Amino acid sequence: MKRYLNILFLLLALFTAVACQSEQAHDHAEETTYTCPMHPQIVQDEPGDCPICGMDLVPMSAEGEAIEITDDLAFLLQPTNQTIVSNINTVKPEEKALPVAVEMEGIITYDDRRVYTVPTRVGGRIEKLYVDYNYQPVSKGQKLMEIYSPELVTAQNELLYLVQSAPEDEALIAGAKQKLRLLGATEAQISQLIRTGEASYTFAIYSPYNGYAIGLNTTAPVARPSQTSITSPNNAAGGMNGMGGGTTGNMADRSTAAPAPGESIQLREGMYVSTGQPLLRVVNPEQLWAEFNIPAGEVASIAKGAPVQVTFPQLPGEKLEAQVDFLQPFYEAGENFAKVRVYLPGEQKVARVGQLVEGAATYTTPPALWVPREAVLDIGTKAVAFKKEGGAFRPVAVTVGTIQGELVQVVEGLAQTDQIAANAQFLVDSESFVKVAE
Structure with missing residues (x-):
């Protein structure tokens, strides 16, 4: 009997131990949390994917403690397409009025006011x-x-x-x-x-x-058809009015001979x-035009009287100083452009009608922000500059205006106190990851 009691007590102890272990395992399962190995600030109660990088969440160790996210660490934990940490030279936009030259290509033509028709x-x-x-x-x-x-x-x-x-x-x-x-x-x-x-x-x-x-x-x-001789029935019959009919046919031919x-x-x-009837035209070449086509967006910058330097690709070293005399917008073949007309000096021997020429119209811009061209990155749909905030650079969309040499005008997107990366190209890889915050 005593033997049976010992066996009963042994089974009871074993059952109690198994129940305790099961309860501890159940409690441990209920307390398990999951986190991202790359982004420890992501903590969830169930398995899943990291909302930042997409990695699988892993169970957090029992002795693991939550990591405090400081301001410096926050920059490192941001997505890679929002903030870039780098040691690069920075520049500030400079506000100034800058003389700008608009490069143009054109052709020498006649002055329409000096083309005369000689009629009879x-x-x-x-x-x-x-x-x-x-x-x-x-x-x-x-x-x-x-x-x-x-x-x-x-x-x-x-x-x-x-x-x-x-x-x-x-x-x-x-x-x-x-x-x-x-x-x-x-x-x-x-x-x-x-x-x-x-x-x-x-x-x-x-x-x-x-x-x-x-x-x-x-x-x-x-x-x-209007130039063919008109033959009357009398002509065809050769009757009394044959001579008159022939004369009528000739006169009809003469009267319709005009072009x-x-x-x-x-x-x-x-x-x-x-x-x-006009016999010929006589053109006086003492005054010639140089006509240039420029984009419609640049015509607002050039005013009548702006100085223009005309050069001749076929004659290196030859230059003519002139002024803008006429501006006219054009729309042709689905393209907007403007025509700039320059009257060439009368006493010169280098310009010939039909000659291709190049021109540079100069003007002074109103005060605006200017930055180096390398500081602005064109990503196709917009232009981007990288503004320094804290210890990192954040891409911001900018609106550019006139480009002059190594400088570009910034119309919108930057302030004079902003610090931007002097060279924006270092952020470009084979797949542009620049994401501008809207």
């Missing part, structure tokens, strides 16, 4: 042409062509008849002379007509301007011209 005052046929090619020099009073015009022949005969039959009627004679003048005759031609007493069947047209002939087109004309708007002038000997 009377209809007729060109018998002799003295202007053969584009850019041929033309001087004032030079003979351009000789033209035959029945209207001029009739006006000459009227003046000769009055001079010979009614020399006392000065009013009629003066009227006949004025008619010839309106038809393009010069005083010398009228005097020669009265002196010789013979009408000239060809009249010379003289240039009223100095310059170069442009707008000539010596290629064969392409016939348009259509936008076409080059088909100037050649033997062609018929109508009254008022």
